[in-house]
Amino acid sequence: MNNWFKRNSIHFLIAAIFLVICFLYFTPAFQGKTLGQVDVFGAQSTQKEINDYKAKDTTILWTNQIFGGMPTYQIWAPYANNIASTVxxxxIAVFPNPIYDVLLFLFGTYFLFSVLKLNPWFAAAGAVAFTFSSYNIILLVAGHSNQALAIAFFAPIIASVLLTLRGRYILGGSLTALFMALEFKANHIQMTYYLLMALVILVCIELYHAIKSKTTPAFLKSMAYLGGALVLALLVNASLLWSTLEYSKYSYRGPSNLTQHTKEPSNGLSKTYAYEWSQGVGECLTFLVPNAYGGASGPSEAIDQNSATAKVFLDKNIPADQAVNYAQQISGIPGLNMYWGNKPGTSGPFYFGAVICFLFLFGLLIVKSRLKWWLLGTVVLTMLLSFGGNWPYVSDLFFNYFPLYNKFRAVESILAVAGICFPILAFLAVQEIVNATDKNAILKKLYLSFYIVGGLTLLLIALPQLLLSFKSTDAQTGINYLTQAFKGDSATANSVANAIVSDRIDLERADAVRTLIFVVITFGLIWLFIKQKVNLTVLSLGLFAIVLIDMWQVDKRYLKEANFQEKQDANQVVKPREVDTFIARDPDPDFRVFDLTAEIKNDETNPFFHKSISGYSAARLKRYDELMDNQLATNPPNHDVLDMLNTKYFITQGQSQSISMQANSTACGHAWFVKSVKLVDNSDQEMQAISSFAPKDEAIVDKQYKHLFDGTQLSTDPSATITLTHYNPDHMTYQSGSTTAQIAVFSEIYYDKGWKMYIDGKEQPYFRADYLLRAALIPVGNHKIEFIFHPASYYTGEKISLAGSILLVLALGGAVYTENKKKKPVVAAKKA
Known part of the structure; x- marks a missing residue:
């Protein structure tokens, strides 16, 4: 045991250093503060009803709190039988937010570099480089923990795949299954998709070399283990993936139900929406020089009294403090931001590190491993796809023809994959230097790399406008706004706009100088090692230190102590308005409220207090989204549709900005019997029909459901009743009484993948009416009617997840046993 500790002492030391880095960088997190509170509040709004029932030790898989009602799969679901959930x-329970994410990044990447057989200090430096890549830190600041978690598993998955391809089949396959299970559990399909694209490139390159070297049987064996690992990871996440796959066809990202009354494509997202956040082609310079495009959008702290913008006001004899204040405010105006790229806004650039970019280019010149071609191919592809609408030739090919690709937006996020490729090749290059026998050849390529990177950086210092314009495409919009604010003084407005350009250049130039310094230090350190002026220890520790300093300095621009806030429950921050308190007195358990003062698709306040017509979810039901576009986001919204949705109250804002409430006396209630049914041919006609109809009297039904009530003698009974007697989001109970068979419409969202209807305990069919409500034929007499949400995709999926989790534990146990068994003969031989 003592020998084991001695052999692994360097790893324990590096682990301790990782913990120290986390403590120093994220000190407020250890003091109980947290990041991403805005996103947390938004999530708590969406989860209001879910959390209310969790407090009663009840799990619900359907919530009526937002958008009329939807499954909770993409909001919150327990997935208790999934071992990845437990991990x-x-x-999360042991480490504060975001420390668990950061530690996963650090140790996962360290594991990858260890598998690549790098010096432990090189591995540690590589782990720091990827972990503190600016995009990862910006995600943590924004509170996008699922996305960050998915990216954190990139490195250990790659490591496990490489182990398997190298012939460590059981260990590599088991670890691949474990980390892929965790990746799927992170539930960010877009990031997982991007990673799988990179792994496909790796497998293709490995296949080529297997054929070339005539080792195809070993390759096929490794692929069999990787295939088994993937299947096992899918089994572990069966309930999550099955329910997500099932729901995706009906969600906002699924196919359109309309052909005439739609703003969306027939399938997937609109290209404009998907490409909204596209990386500028020239913006890739930020990999090397973080402020090449001005950094983050919004008011900039870089604007001080020495800035050109502030001097415009100082020249007009405005006091210094006031001049700086004006300048900083102007730097937050669209078109006049320090950030001048084409994105609608950004929290910061993709910065991979000056040290890493220099070593990456060096790696392209000296690394002999075939991994170089995988890394280069992946970087080139991800860069081309990140350009989206800015250079659409490759993106359009994927968007139009590759499965699922058109479901994703913010295409720039694919650069997270490039973010792991850069440090891998960078430190493979350093390891190549250590192992090289021909130091002179290495030195020549080091000079070439230095000339290229150093020359580019010098150009960005001396003549930056040769490469960059520093002018945003919407600059004139900002100038027009300023002209109006300056009461028609267009000369001053243009002077300010020109000063903003000057400040952008100064910002870029300062960062280019900074980058050149780090490149020179890196070059010098490697040169000294090649010339045998310093030893391996100095090189290793030196690279670790300069990578840490480089990344730390830039990340602190985006994650400061000020970004941490005291952990607060949303109920402490979001206080009910007077109208919310009044509406809450209504004892009715199930009605809806429409807050006309909020954006209908981005309302994170109203759902805190009421079951809402609006809400926020990127996975809302497609039919409801289409209803909003055509009937509710209009001016005025369709009152007939609001009635059928049982909208009892409207929250409005008067001319004096006061918030008021209006009761809706024509709301249809929870359920009602209609006098007639109007059959239509398709969803387009259905949407057109509900544009003007009497929902209390008439039901609009697609003719595909005609067989469910055709031939039944339907007649009206004025004395018939149907009332809600028990409310649970997963289990609605009604009592009906009628002397005739009638069609009842329920003011609940139709989703037949899990909802079942029972009349007096016997399952009966139901159908869709009024575009997205439930309806059913109710027989003569008094009946108990129940709607129960019991999706097989979740409940059967949970059983499969349990079986998969057991198999995964057994596989990991088998891997440990096999690895120990391999070591025993070595130990025995030493003793002999």
């Missing part, structure tokens, strides 16, 4: 929950 993630333990991490």
């Amino acid at each position: 993630v929950n333990v991490l």
Whole structure:
């Protein structure tokens, strides 16, 4: 045991250093503060009803709190039989947010570099480089923990795949299954998709070399283990993936139900929406020089009294403090931001590190491993796809023809994959230097790399406008706004705009100088090692230190102590208005409220207090989204549709900005019997029909459901009743009484993948009416009617997840046993 500790002492030391880095960088997190409170509040709004029932020790898979009603799969669901859920929950319980994410990044990447057989200090430096890549830190600041978690598993998945391809089949396959299970559990399909694209490139390159070297059987064996690992990871996440796959066809990202009354394509997202956040082609210079495009959008702290913008006001004899204040405010105006790229806004650039970019280019010149071609191919592809609408030739090919690709937006996020490729090749290059026998050849390529990177950086210092314009495409919009603010003084407005350009250049130039310094230090350190002026220890520790300093300095621009806030429950921050308190007195358990003062698709306040017509979710039901576009986001919204949705109250804002409430006396209630049914041919006609109709009297039904009530003698009974007697989001109970068979419409959202209807305990069919409500034929007499949400995709999926989790534990146990068994003969031989 003592020998084991001695052999692994360097790893324990590096682990301790990782913990120290986390403590120093994220000190407020250890003091109980947290990041991403805005996103947390938004999530709590969406989860209001879910959390209310969790407090009663009840799990619900359907919530009526937002958008009329939807499954909770993409909001919150327990997935208790999934072992990956247990692992993630333990991490969250032990480490404060975002420390568990950061530690996963650090140790996962360290594991990858260890598998690549790098010097431990090189591995540690590589882990720091990827972990503190600016995009990862910006995600943590924004509170996008699922996305960050998905990216954190990139490195250990790659490591496990490489182990398997190298012939460590059981260990590599088991670890691949474990980390892929955790990746799927992170539930960010877009990031997982991007990673799988990179792994496909790796497998293709490995196949080529297997054929070339005639080792195809070993390759096929490794692929069999990787295939088994993937299947096992899918089994572990069966309930999550099955329910997500099932729901995706009906969600906002699924196919359109309309052909005439739609703003969306027939399938997937609109290209304009998907490409909204596209990386500028020239913006890739930020990999090397973070402020090449001005950094983050919004008011900039870089604007001080020495800035050109402030001097415009100082020249007009405005006091210094006031001049700086004006200048900083102007730097937050669209078109006049320090950030001048084409994105609608950004929290910061993709910065991979000056040290890493220099070593990456060096790696392209000296690394002999075939991994170089995988890394280069992946970087080139991800860069081309990140350009989206700015250079659409490759993106359009994927968007139009590759499965699922058109479901994703913010295409720039694919650069997270490039973010792991850069440090891998960078430190493979350093390892190549250590192992090289021909130091002179290495030195020549080091000079070439230095000339290229150093020359580019010098150009960005001396003549930056040769490469960059520093002018945003919407600059004139900002100038027009300023002209109006300056009461028609267009000369001053143009002077300010020109000063903003000057400040952008100064910002870029300062960062280019900074980058050149780090490149020179890196070059010098490697040169000294090649010339045998310093030893391996100095090189290793030196690279670790300069990578840490480089990344730390830039990340602190985006994650400061000020970004941490005291952990607060949303109920402490979001206080009910007077109208909310009044509406809450209504004892009715199930009605809806429409807050006309909020954006209908981005309302994170109203759902805190009421079951809402609006809400926020990127996975809302497609039919409801289409209804909003055509009937509710209009001016005025369709009152007939609001009635059928049982909208009892409207929240409005008067001319004096006061918030008021209006009761809706024509709301249809929870359920009602209609006098007639109007059959239509398709969803387009259905949407057109509900544009003007009497929902209390008439039901609009697609003719595909005609067989469910055709031939039944339907007649009206004025004395018939149907009332809600029990409310649970997953289990609605009604009592009906009628002397005739009638069609009842329920003011609940139609989703037949899990909802079942029972009349007096016997399952009966139901159908869709009024575009998205439930309806059913109710027989003569008094009946108990129940709608129960019991999706097989979740409940059967949970059983499969349990079986998969057991198999995964057994596989990991088998891997440990096999690895120990391999070591025993070595130990025995030493003793002999």
